[in-house]
Amino acid sequence: MTVNIIQAALLGLFACLASMPGLGGTSIGNYTLGRPLVAGLVVGLILGNVTLGIIVGTAIQVVYIALVTPGGTVSADVRAACYIGIPLAMIAIMNNPALAADPTGSEAAATATALGATCGTLGAILFYGTSTINLAWQAMGWKWLEKGDTHKLYLVDMVLPWISHIICSFIPTFLLVYIGGDAVSNVLNSLPMDSIPMKTLFAVGSLLPCVGIAILLKQVITKATDWLTFFFGFTLAAVMGCNLIACSAIACFFALITFELSTIKTKLDSVRTSGAALTAGDDDEEEEDI
Amino acid sequence: MADYAKKVSKKALAKSFRNWYYGNLTCFSQEHMQTFGYLVSMLPVIEDLYDKKEDQTRALQTYSAFFNTEPQIGTMIVGVTVGLEEARANGEAIDDDTINGIRAGLMGPLAGIGDSLIVGTLIPILLGIAMGLSEGGSPLGAIFYIVVWNLLAYFGMRFAYYRGYDLGGAAVEALVGPSATALREAITTVGTMVIGGVAATWVSISTALTLPGGGTLQGTLDGIYPKLLPLIFTVFCWWLMAKKKMSPIITMLILLVIAFLGACCGFFGAATIASVA
Numbered sequence: 001m002t003v004n005i006i007q008a009a010l011l012g013l014f015a016c017l018a019s020m021p022g023l024g025g026t027s028i029g030n031y032t033l034g035r036p037l038v039a040g041l042v043v044g045l046i047l048g049n050v051t052l053g054i055i056v057g058t059a060i061q062v063v064y065i066a067l068v069t070p071g072g073t074v075s076a077d078v079r080a081a082c083y084i085g086i087p088l089a090m091i092a093i094m095n096n097p098a099l100a101a102d103p104t105g106s107e108a109a110a111t112a113t114a115l116g117a118t119c120g121t122l123g124a125i126l127f128y129g130t131s132t133i134n135l136a137w138q139a140m141g142w143k144w145l146e147k148g149d150t151h152k153l154y155l156v157d158m159v160l161p162w163i164s165h166i167i168c169s170f171i172p173t174f175l176l177v178y179i180g181g182d183a184v185s186n187v188l189n190s191l192p193m194d195s196i197p198m199k200t201l202f203a204v205g206s207l208l209p210c211v212g213i214a215i216l217l218k219q220v221i222t223k224a225t226d227w228l229t230f231f232f233g234f235t236l237a238a239v240m241g242c243n244l245i246a247c248s249a250i251a252c253f254f255a256l257i258t259f260e261l262s263t264i265k266t267k268l269d270s271v272r273t274s275g276a277a278l279t280a281g282d283d284d285e286e287e288e289d290i
Numbered sequence: 291m292a293d294y295a296k297k298v299s300k301k302a303l304a305k306s307f308r309n310w311y312y313g314n315l316t317c318f319s320q321e322h323m324q325t326f327g328y329l330v331s332m333l334p335v336i337e338d339l340y341d342k343k344e345d346q347t348r349a350l351q352t353y354s355a356f357f358n359t360e361p362q363i364g365t366m367i368v369g370v371t372v373g374l375e376e377a378r379a380n381g382e383a384i385d386d387d388t389i390n391g392i393r394a395g396l397m398g399p400l401a402g403i404g405d406s407l408i409v410g411t412l413i414p415i416l417l418g419i420a421m422g423l424s425e426g427g428s429p430l431g432a433i434f435y436i437v438v439w440n441l442l443a444y445f446g447m448r449f450a451y452y453r454g455y456d457l458g459g460a461a462v463e464a465l466v467g468p469s470a471t472a473l474r475e476a477i478t479t480v481g482t483m484v485i486g487g488v489a490a491t492w493v494s495i496s497t498a499l500t501l502p503g504g505g506t507l508q509g510t511l512d513g514i515y516p517k518l519l520p521l522i523f524t525v526f527c528w529w530l531m532a533k534k535k536m537s538p539i540i541t542m543l544i545l546l547v548i549a550f551l552g553a554c555c556g557f558f559g560a561a562t563i564a565s566v567a
Contacts, residue, residue, distance in 0.1 A: 021318025025311065026361045027443040031413065032436055037420055041432035051427030058421050058431075062492045065414050065485075075538040104426060106494055121539055134319040141317075141326060145354060148347040150333060157317045157326045196553050203549035203558035207523055209493045211541050213485060214527035219410045220482045221528070229479055233486025238517040244422040247487035248415060254483065255476040262472035 001094035001181075003047065003087065008178040010046050011083045012170035014039070016162070019079035019169055020127055021134065023161060030078065036060040036116065039082030047090060052103055056089045057082075059109040060116030062209035066216035079169050080123020084176050085116035091181035098193050107193075110205025115184070117208045126168045133164035229254075294380040298372060302338035306331050307451045310368050311444070314361040323358035328368065335372050339379040349375065352386045359397035360404025365447040366461055367396045369454025396462055403465060407474060411481030413439070418488040493520035497552075498559030 003011075017024035018033035032038055040057015044050035060081055067078060089112040093099045099108045141156035191198050221227060236242040236250060298306075310331035317326045329350060336349045359367060371389055378384040416435050424431030453461045464470060496519060499507040511518045523545075530536045530544065552558040 021315050023316055025313065026315050027311065027440060027447070030315070031443065032440060035413075035417060035435065037417060037424060038432050038436055040424075041429050044429075050429055054424050054427045054429055054432060058424055058492075061417060061421060062488070065417055065488065066410055117542060121542065128320075131319045134317050135321060137317060138319055138322050138326060141329075142354070145329070145347070145351065148343055150337075150346060150350055153326065153329050153333060157313045157330045161317045194559075196550070199553035199559055200546070200550045203553050204546050206493075206495045206558075207545040207549055208542060210489075210495075210520065210523040210527045211531075211538055211545065213489045213493065213524045214531055214541070215538060216410060216414055216481075216485050217524070217528045218532045219406060220478055220485070221532075226482060229482040230486040230489075233483035234490045234517070234521060235486075236483075237487040237490035238521075239515075242487065244418045244484065244487050244491060248419060248480065248484055251480040251483035251487075255479045258479050259472055259476035262475060263469065266468045266472065 001047070001049075001091050003091065003177050003181055005178065007046050008174045009170075011043065011087055011177050012174040014042055014046075015079040015083040015169040015173040016165035018082055019077065019130065019165070020074060021130055021161070022079070023158075023165055034078035034082060036064055036078075036082050036086065039086055043083065043086045043090065047087060049090065049094070052090050052093065053086065055103055055108065056086050056093070056112040056116070059112040059205075060085060060089070060120075063113060063117050063212040064120065065212045066219065074124050074127050076117075076120035077123030077125075077127045078120070079173070080126055081116050081120030083173050084123065084180075085119035086112075087177045088119065088180055088184050089115040091177075092184045092188050095181075095185035096188050099188075106206065107202055110202040111188070112205070113208050114201050114205035117211075126172060129168040130161075130164045133167060134161055137161060137164070294376060296339055296376070296379050298335050298338050298376050302334045303372070303452075303455065305334040306368070306372060307365075307448060309334065310361075310365060310451070311447055314364075322356060324361070324364075325354065325357050327361075328353050328357045331368050332371070332375070335375060339376060349378075352389055355390045355393070357393060357397060359401040360408060362408050362443060362447055363404035363450060363465070364397065364400050366450040366454035366465070367393060367400060369451040369456075370396070370458055370461065373455045373458045392459070399466060400462070403474065407477060411477055412442070414488065415481060415484045418484050418491075421488070421492060489520060489524050490517050493517075493524065495519040495523055497557050499557055 014033060016022065017029045018039065020030055020034070022029035022034065024030070024033050033042065036057045037054070038057070040053040040055070040061075041050065042053075043057070044053020047053065064076065064078065064081060067076065092111060092115065093103055093108050099105075099111060102108065137156050137160040140160075141153055144150075144152040144156070188198075217230065221230070232254075233247055233251065236247050237244070242250065310327060313330050314324050314327035318324070332350060332353050336346050340346045340349055353371070371393060374384055374389050374392065378389075416439055420431035420435035422431065423434055450461075457464075494517075496508050497506075497511070501507055501510065515521070527541055527545070530541045531538065536544075549558060
């Protein structure tokens, strides 16, 4: 499997749209095209193998299930994970006889995860590059705003950042998928499947999704009992064989109970405070109130 | 809402919303973040309210103060300031400091709510379901996510924008009040539970070690609790990041070292993978 110039250019274009300060906008760009699962579909369509694209995208998606960028600090770049990592992983899997024989197997998934996470991590430099170049457009924007040239703000916000993205998204993606595919395939194919480097690759690929889950847990777990909620969901899927739609349905039911309970608690609190106020005032009225 | 002589036209509101919906982060930099997105979303409103060019420029300069929040839920702040700007154009005593005070006061709390609710809960739930639908390489899950997320994002943001414009500060009250807190906790419960399901479904770690008396270590572990290794490693990663304050990159490097050592001593091996597949 090789990538031609048009395919590489298309991948470069999607990288421009999908990145964190991306030109597709936040909702369509970063949160849709920048999710590896969706990118798997897009890359699959571009490279002509949707099934493999989705398989690879899904594997990488677990690592990036909760990509939060609080205050603009990033540990991973979605454009690199999605539009460099997914194509490279697809090429590597297709060009490796053992992996290509079983693309739905865990070895292929682990290879995809390891490659995607590597690209995503190294790609953080692209994020900082883009936002640094954008500073130049913003400096021009301040001058225009001072002069009352308000319409040029559109240029600053929506047009000039394309230059940042051609430098930091299009060119790196184009070059890496156009040239890098062979290099990655050659390295992988030169190593026997049961060698230590390959075993390490498969093992780290299977371990990396834990980081994605843990990033999310860091956010939602605020007290020790929250672990029970997590273990409950884990047990539903691991032991009771529920799929995620079933898990969601059960989770919604428990959320309803939680909601009702906290609503009652709030009501009780307000009754208690107003009750206390009434006791201080008039005892008869308090009884009526109850 | 007061009946002002000067009202922002429907067209200007729609354009302002579109500019925010699309352009909130397109010109991001570490220094100004969403400031330029904010400027272009206020521009149609200000042009509509003020006839003179110098008034427009002066009004627009109010919004050159730093701004950053969660772009989806934060749409409400844009709506609120459109309402404030309208009041100011009608001669109400609202100065730059008032508007920027409100903006700065809202962006932090709404960013917190938005990050935990949208990025930390809604998107992972949708992706979890979508990954299930896409199992084996079907595009169905990806399409499901594209459709559902974009409908929710577009109409949710539209709702937040007009809600902020119509109700002003009261709109935000509804997001931070006691019943909203209860609802948020409930939604977080769904998120936490579903992420447990995602972990059990999509993380597969197994060991290749055989036990001296015959049988495999994996078999013994499965007897204790299925998917015990994914659970242990997930909690371990959480511990590294939450308790040891390590960055995700360092955590990944630690996993790389563990994978290498495990491959060397036979804990991880190709045989495992073959048996799983």
